[in-house]
Each structure stands twice: as structure tokens, then as C-alpha cells.
Amino acid sequence: MSQPRLSTVFTDIDWAKPGKQVGHAWLPYSGHDDAWGAVALPLAVIGNGDGPTVLVTGAIHGDEYEGPIVINELIRTLDASQVKGCLILMPAANAPAMRAASRVSPLDGKNLARVFPGNPFGTPTEQIAAFIHDVLFPKCDAYVDLHAGGSSLFIEESAQVVVTPTLAPEVRERAEDMARWFGAKFTVITDNMGDPRTSCGAAAHLGLAAIAAEMGENGSVSPKGVKRTRECLSRVLARLGVVPGTLPDAPPASRRVRIVPNGGNLLSPGDGYFEPLHELGDTVKPGELAGYLHLLHEPAQVPREVRFAKGGTVYSQRTFGVVKQGNNLCVLVEDEA
Ligand SMILES: [Zn+2]
DSSP: OOOOOOOSOEESOOTTOOEEEEEEEEEEOOOTTOSSOEEEEEEEEEEESSSOEEEEEEOSSTTOOHHHHHHHHHHHHOOGGGOSEEEEEETTTTHHHHHTTOSSOTTTOOOGGGSTTOOTTSOHHHHHHHHIIIIIGGGOSEEEEEEOOOTTEEEOOEEEEEOOTTOOHHHHHHHHHHHHHHTOSEEEEEOGGGOOOSHHHHHHHHTOEEEEEEOOOTTOOOHHHHHHHHHHHHHHHHHHTSSOOOOOSSOOOOEEEEEOTTTSEEEOSSSEEEEEOOOTTOEEOTTOEEEEEEOTTOTTSOOEEEEOSSOEEEEEEEOOSEEOTTOEEEEEEEEOO
């Protein structure tokens, strides 16, 4: 029998204690100026009797703020008497990245959404992933991961159901139910371009019903994004029964899509400055001009045409004008049956 992995991250939360606890998970970090110190990762638990245990994370990417704002609001305002079961709230999962306003951690350059299931003896970001995977996931019946596009993306408001080859059909149905009741503009059924190393990909592999939401963009704080995160999160928490509330008779309308396979992810063919010709939500055809790749320092050079390989609806676009070969310029989605 294999032994459970040890966690290097420790916490002042007492998992056996009911009520509201606001504390931290502590990531041991021994830098030049600190022999036995630790990095604080905010962590709150609000427990009250029987019911589901639901984990909500924010700032898996450190430049996405709507999730942390709304999760912190819940931590401050929710009384244990309003909860049935247990809410585990981790508003700044990659706190070092959030403090640096960066997608990746300044401690190791890693992206927390590309290192699951993590490694308790690995780099700081890998240790955080292992704590979420090994310590938090096994306590949970459902998981909501709040994202917001980050610095490099304009992206449609959406909830994603990450489908991995190992995802059990009944777990997928529970995740799809969560996405329906979350009720974002788009529901995206995705294999995350075949990359299973996200938190929701790892949750799917473990049999934990999970959704990841994109509720903002461009490293900003969007007033609409905060409002919609608040609405959508409270609706899904009510649906799960952990924070009871009044639900409408039917979930809100949401367009159910998938990322267009084999060509829906448009990558830059070269270095330069990309001028897109479309906006989010536009419908494009196969072969249609996506934009021009300029060499702005060589005025005589005719800009290079970049075309869509497939048709679809523009779901996300790159924010930065400057691009390197292989950067993601745009992602297309199409209706899922
Ligand atoms: Zn993100």
C-alpha cells in the first residue's frame, strides 16, 4: 500500500473545530534573510454541522483579483450559522504571486495552474499545489476555482468544466450541474488543450466535481467582474447546499461550448506586433484573416497575414501587442452538443 504524501505546508486551522476560523497555511521558505521562516497563504474555514464541504480558491494566478475580493468578502461577512456543512476558502492560493501582481510565483517562476498534483518536496509553487491536492481536496465534495484571465488575456465570462480522460461520468455530470448554476455567459467544456496540470484537472482525476471560472481580464479589477463573481458564486454555493439561498426555478442561460479542436488555439507564427481584426464574441470563418503581424521597426516590411485555421467564436484574445513566436493570439469556441 502506498503511503500518503507528507505535506510540507502546515496550517493553524483546526480541522476538527466547528465555527469560523480565519488563519493561514504556512509555506516553509528559507531565503537568504530567513532561516526558518514561512510564507503566509490566507486560509479560512467556516463549518457548521452536516452538509457538503466545498473549497473555493482565488489567485491561483496572482494577477487575477475578482475571486480574492469576493472570497475575502465571504470570509468577513459569512457567519457559521449561515453555513450547512463546511466552506474552505483560500482567497490567495498563490499569495507570493499575488503580492508580485504576477501570473507566476516570484519564488520559482512557476505557474500554480501548471504544476498539479504538485510535489511536497519540490519548489514553493509545487508545495502549494501538493497542499491543495493532498490536504484540501480529500476533505471536499465540490471545488470552485475563481480565475480572471490574467494580464495576457481578454476573455469572455465563463465557467469551465475540465474533462480529463479519467473523469468519471457521474463526477462530470455534477461538475456540469455546478457550471449550469454558476450561470456564466459561456460554459466551456474543455480538456485544457490536453494539459491535466491545472487544479481542476487534478480534481477531475481524483473524482472531485470542480469548475474553474474566468470572471475578469487583463490583470484589472472589473466592476462587472466583481458583481458577477459575487452573484455566480453565491448561486452555485446555494445549489450545492453549503450556503442555503433561494434559487430560481431554472439555471440562468449560458452558451455551452467547447474549444474548437485542432486549430482553435491560434499561435503566433513569428515575432512582432500583432494587430487583431476581431473582437471577443465575433464569429469567424476558416481561412479568414485574424490579423497582421507587424515588424514595426522595419517600415518597408509588409505586415504578415495571420489567418484562422478553423471557424468559431472568439473566446479570448491576447492583451499585449508585442508577441513572440508561439504566443497565444486567440482562442475560438464552438457550440457543444
Ligand atoms: Zn487564471
